Amino acid sequence: MAMQTVRLALEAMATRFEVVLYGEHPTRLRAAGEEALREIRQLEADLSFYRAASDLRRLNASAAHGPVRVSPRLFDLLQDATRIWKSTGGAFDVTVAPLMRCWGFVGGTGHWPAQEAIERARSVTGMHLVALDAEARTVRFRRNGVQLDLGAIGKGYALEEASHILRASGVERALLHGGTSTIVAIGAPPGEESWKIAIAHPSDSTTPLAVVPLRDEALSVSAVSGKGFVRDGKTYGHVLDPRTGHPVRGAILAAVAHRSATICDALSTAFLVLECESGELNMASGDSMRTLAACRCEDGTLEIHRSGIDLYFPEVTSSTLLTPHHHEAR
Amino acid sequence: MKHDEHAHAADLSRRNFLKRSSMASLFGLSGAVEIIPPAPRREAAARPTAQAPVNCAIIGFGARGRELAATLGRVPDANLMAVCDTYDIMLRRAQRQTPDASRHADYREVLDNADVQAVFIATPTHLHREIAMAALDAGKHVFCEAPMASNIEDARAMAQAARAAENQIFQVGQVYRSNPQHRSVFQFMRSGAIGKPSMGRGQWHSKQSWRRTSPNRDREQALNWRLDANVSTGLIGEVGLSQLDVAFWVLAELPRAVSGFGQIMAWDDGRTVPDTIQAVFEFPSGLHMMYDATLASSFDDAYEIYFGTDSAIIFRDKGKAWMFKEVDSPLLGWEVYARKDRFYKETGIALLANATKLDAQNQDPTEDDPSIESPLWYALQEFMENHAFGPFPPSSDYQKGFEAAVVAIKANEAITQNTRVEIDPSLFSID
Numbered sequence: 001m002a003m004q005t006v007r008l009a010l011e012a013m014a015t016r017f018e019v020v021l022y023g024e025h026p027t028r029l030r031a032a033g034e035e036a037l038r039e040i041r042q043l044e045a046d047l048s049f050y051r052a053a054s055d056l057r058r059l060n061a062s063a064a065h066g067p068v069r070v071s072p073r074l075f076d077l078l079q080d081a082t083r084i085w086k087s088t089g090g091a092f093d094v095t096v097a098p099l100m101r102c103w104g105f106v107g108g109t110g111h112w113p114a115q116e117a118i119e120r121a122r123s124v125t126g127m128h129l130v131a132l133d134a135e136a137r138t139v140r141f142r143r144n145g146v147q148l149d150l151g152a153i154g155k156g157y158a159l160e161e162a163s164h165i166l167r168a169s170g171v172e173r174a175l176l177h178g179g180t181s182t183i184v185a186i187g188a189p190p191g192e193e194s195w196k197i198a199i200a201h202p203s204d205s206t207t208p209l210a211v212v213p214l215r216d217e218a219l220s221v222s223a224v225s226g227k228g229f230v231r232d233g234k235t236y237g238h239v240l241d242p243r244t245g246h247p248v249r250g251a252i253l254a255a256v257a258h259r260s261a262t263i264c265d266a267l268s269t270a271f272l273v274l275e276c277e278s279g280e281l282n283m284a285s286g287d288s289m290r291t292l293a294a295c296r297c298e299d300g301t302l303e304i305h306r307s308g309i310d311l312y313f314p315e316v317t318s319s320t321l322l323t324p325h326h327h328e329a330r
Numbered sequence: 331m332k333h334d335e336h337a338h339a340a341d342l343s344r345r346n347f348l349k350r351s352s353m354a355s356l357f358g359l360s361g362a363v364e365i366i367p368p369a370p371r372r373e374a375a376a377r378p379t380a381q382a383p384v385n386c387a388i389i390g391f392g393a394r395g396r397e398l399a400a401t402l403g404r405v406p407d408a409n410l411m412a413v414c415d416t417y418d419i420m421l422r423r424a425q426r427q428t429p430d431a432s433r434h435a436d437y438r439e440v441l442d443n444a445d446v447q448a449v450f451i452a453t454p455t456h457l458h459r460e461i462a463m464a465a466l467d468a469g470k471h472v473f474c475e476a477p478m479a480s481n482i483e484d485a486r487a488m489a490q491a492a493r494a495a496e497n498q499i500f501q502v503g504q505v506y507r508s509n510p511q512h513r514s515v516f517q518f519m520r521s522g523a524i525g526k527p528s529m530g531r532g533q534w535h536s537k538q539s540w541r542r543t544s545p546n547r548d549r550e551q552a553l554n555w556r557l558d559a560n561v562s563t564g565l566i567g568e569v570g571l572s573q574l575d576v577a578f579w580v581l582a583e584l585p586r587a588v589s590g591f592g593q594i595m596a597w598d599d600g601r602t603v604p605d606t607i608q609a610v611f612e613f614p615s616g617l618h619m620m621y622d623a624t625l626a627s628s629f630d631d632a633y634e635i636y637f638g639t640d641s642a643i644i645f646r647d648k649g650k651a652w653m654f655k656e657v658d659s660p661l662l663g664w665e666v667y668a669r670k671d672r673f674y675k676e677t678g679i680a681l682l683a684n685a686t687k688l689d690a691q692n693q694d695p696t697e698d699d700p701s702i703e704s705p706l707w708y709a710l711q712e713f714m715e716n717h718a719f720g721p722f723p724p725s726s727d728y729q730k731g732f733e734a735a736v737v738a739i740k741a742n743e744a745i746t747q748n749t750r751v752e753i754d755p756s757l758f759s760i761d
Contacts, residue, residue: 027599028550031543038393046400053704071403072429168419170545 003190008033012044013155015179021166022173022190032169036162036176043158046074049097049149059139060147067131067138075137077150077157077262078130084153084266085127092270093242097149099125103247105238110229110247122245156220156265159184163218163261181221182265185214198312202253202294202302208312209304210255210292218261222268223253239272250274250295255309257290267291383409384471384717387431387440389461390453391415391424394475398450399428401706407714414440417549437461441468448499448717451475454552455568456561459484462500466491471499471721473713476575477567477738478502478731482757485735489760492728499716501724502731504575505709508724511649511702512576515681518643519580523653523662525640527581530611530619532573532634534565535627539597540605559602559746564592565623566607566745567738573634574611575726575734576645577619580636584733585611585619587752590744596626607745611737644678648705652678733758 003022006029010017017040021029048054059068070078081094097106102121104111113121124145131140150157155178163184166174173187175195185195194213199221201209212219224237236247254271256264271293290308297303304311384407388395391413402408413424414434421433434440440449441464448471451461459479465472472492479485492500506512542553556562563571578584588611592604605625610618633646640659645651654676655665669680703711709726716722736757744751 027539027541028543030539031541034538035542053702069403071400072427169543 004029006030006033008037010037010040012040013048013158013178015155015181017159017162017176017178019162019166020175021171023171028169029171032166032171033174035169036165039162039165040158040178043154043161046071047077047150047154047157049147049151056148056150063130063139064141064144064146067133067136067140069136069138072137075132075134075139077153078132078139078148079134080157080262081150081153081266082127082130082132084263084270088267088270088274090126090243091241091273092152092266093125093127094148094150094153095125095127095129095146096240096242097147098145099240099242099245103240105240110236110238112229112231118245125242125245152269153262153266155179156182156218156261156263159218159265160261182218182261182268183214183220184218184261186216188215199253199255199292202296209253209294210306210309210312212255212257212290212309214257217257217259218264219255219257220261220264220268221253221255222272224251224272241273243273248273248275251293251305252296253292253294255292257309259288263289383407384714385409385411385445385447386450387412387414387443387446387448388450388452389414389437389440389465390451390457390475391420392452395420395450395452396423396427397706398452398710399424399431401704401710402450403428404703405707405710405714407718408710412440412443412446417544417553419544438464441465441470447471448473448713454555454561455563456480456484456555459488462488463491466495466498466500469498471713471717473499473501473503473710474731475503476726476731476734477563477571478728478735480561480563480567480739482736482739485732485739486760489728489732493760497721499713499721499724500728501709501713501716502726502728502734503706503709504572504726504730504734505705506572506576506649507579507726507730508709508712509649509705510708511651511682512645512705515643515645515651516580518681519636520582523641524636524638524643525656525659527615527617527636527638529617529637530577530581530634531637532570532577532619532621532632533630534569534573534623534632535629536625536631537596537628538625539599540625541597541599557601557603562603562742563738564603564607564742564745565605565625566590566609566621566741567735570607570609570621570623570741571734571738573632574619574621574737575730576634577611577636578730578734578737581613581615581617581619583613583615584755584758585613585737585753586755587612587750588737588741588744589750590741590746591748592745595624604745609741609745611741643681651681653681654678729760732760 003024004026006021006026008019017037019033019036021033023029045051046055049056051057055071055074059070062068084092098121100106102113102117124143129142129146131142159176159178159182162176163186166186171186173189175183175185177183183197188194194215197212197214197219198208199210199212201207202223224239229236239248241248251272254268256267258264292306292309295303386402386408388398399410402410410428410431412432412434413428414437415421416435424433440446449465450473451458452475453461455477458474462472462474478488540556544550544553556568588609590609592607594601594604595606597605608622610620612618633644635642635644641653641655643651643653652671665679671678671680712724716724740751740753
């Protein structure tokens with residue numbers, strides 16, 4: 001029987017999710033894809049920072065007043081977020097929402113806030129202010145005003161969960177992505193070794209920066225958005241260092257490939273915070289992880305740090321490329 | 331004697347007995363007039379409860395079973411201690427979602443566990459009867475998903491068993507009847523603000539194949555019970571029933587005939603269950619209600635609208651409601667201050683159960699209220715409170731469940747035969 005292709009899409013988490021499935025039975029492929037997308041929709045309802053009835057919103061509303069028991073999956077995700085916070089030395093932090101708001105990065109272009117405002121926001125930022133009790137499966141905020149926002153990890157988590165459902169349904173060849181910035185590959189397209197994902201060049205729209213072969217692995221790409229503001233001749237993008245409470249000029253683009261889409265999503269965000277010069281960027285290579293980060297030097301040239309990801313060479317036929325649009329760094 | 335072994339699960343304390351007898355006589359006197367107990371207040375959730383948590387088990391861990399589990403996790407006094415499903419993949423999902431609950435492939439293990447007090451049945455519809463009857467026989471309180479059954483004989487047997495088990499709760503998952511927002515609009519409609527009710531219309535639109543898949547072909551067949559014409563109640567039963575049940579409630583009458591049409595328009599994959607349906611229900615008052623559902627288009631989602639000579643009222647988004655007034659309708663007074671939303675060229679007056687409260691809290695009423703739970707949460711909370719202080723007849727009891735099932739089954743008959751089917755009122759009797 002000939003291989004057939006089924007494509008499905010869903011609008012969720014303020015982005016567009018897509019699934020492409022290859023197989024012999026389009027009816028079954030569609031059924032599997034629909035269940036995977038239903039799972040993403042469910043996770044959106046549970047994890048959304050904005051939806052009034054979400055588990056996360058409930059947690060944010062009451063965890064400062066006492067321990068709140070949460071679902072096992074939300075608890076696991078918060079444990080993952082804590083681990084990544086530790087391993088990145090605080091560069092990845094799901095409590096950064098008050099700081100983002102303070103700098104006007106939520107729905108605006110940003111402004112330099114008063115020092116007291118920064119200090120106030122900093123005082124309620126940091127995963128050390130979130131107490132997780134694994135025994136009771138409860139979450140408590142150690143200070144009033146702490147807010148969890150899973151925007152930088154939720155999409156990866158949803159894609160990872162959706163990919164589990166596809167595999168359990170018998171799907172052997174599929175590509176899932178959320179807003180093209182986080183991608184999960186199951187198997188490979190018919191007759192191919194792997195899915196090939198192009199990472200757009202930050203300053204050259206005609207040639208990709210790299211093409212990443214993916215098979216049973218995930219890839220996430222983060223980049224600094226065009227938005228930002230200028231102060232004292234320096235341009236600041238929408239990237240805050242949760243450790244200092246100030247905008248940083250770290251990598252302008254970061255990509256992470258790993259088995260776990262959750263880890264990819266979180267680390268690609270964290271890489272934008274890590275300083276290029278200090279060698280911080282090398283911390284996450286190894287552990288079957290492939291990374292790439294691009295920093296802009298003073299003279300405007302790009303400095304590329306990479307481990308396991310080759311830069312693009314033109315032999316790859318462009319017809320096999322999917323070009324991700326980087327999600328905006330938050 | 332299984333029943334005796336488990337009798338303690340349904341034991342009534344003296345206080346419960348007193349409460350029950352007084353409420354029972356009140357219900358007996360009420361006749362055709364429906365008594366709506368005050369909507370449960372969410373503040374009650376924080377009250378220290380005298381009773382120990384109710385030990386619950388979920389039988390059937392598909393999408394609905396998982397939703398039950400997630401919701402039970404937030405309902406005070408509910409302790410989910412066991413989960414049952416015949417499919418190992420669902421049990422693996424249960425292990426992740428509810429690691430503290432024991433997992434079983436055979437529902438009899440759950441019923442044999444004397445510690446389980448209440449079972450929540452979320453299996454395919456045609457399997458409800460066997461499990462519900464066994465659960466009642468084992469002395470368990472039962473929450474059964476709607477439709478109660480896929481044929482009238484099964485539904486009647488279940489209703490009779492539930493009636494006989496008078497010390498046990500039997501609640502059917504027609505959850506809007508427990509929803510404070512629906513209760514509030516119900517009272518509003520009954521007060522006459524709509525004028526003379528003249529027509530109803532409902533829809534459910536969702537683009538999806540309604541198919542499930544599994545690497546195991548036998549399992550796949552079992553998972554696709556909705557597409558098996560021998561056991562499925564079709565779109566009208568599996569999704570339409572919960573919306574139509576609201577119509578029976580607010581109109582306070584049951585249809586005496588239904589005309590139906592069914593087509594396969596989008597998913598011609600060998601199925602025989604229609605993916606697109608239309609039905610017209612005829613009520614004794616003369617009012618007709620139209621309903622359509624499709625798996626071909628998602629346009630405009632789901633809603634029900636009731637047209638009257640003074641206004642039309644629309645329900646959507648699981649309990650939100652708006653009123654559209656005729657220009658010549660009497661002034662109600664409060665609507666001058668009420669929130670208004672634009673619907674293309676019409677202006678809808680929002681009917682909010684807690685508008686004053688939101689105002690007092692300085693909360694934007696256009697935002698979803700974080701203190702509002704889902705209709706399922708309120709239904710489960712009603713179940714738990716009933717356990718503590720009842721059992722009273724649930725707002726969706728065996729009779730309401732039976733009536734809705736009868737209508738859905740007859741409507742499905744009309745739809746699959748493209749014909750008009752009379753519903754003899756005697757069909758609504760469980761005797």
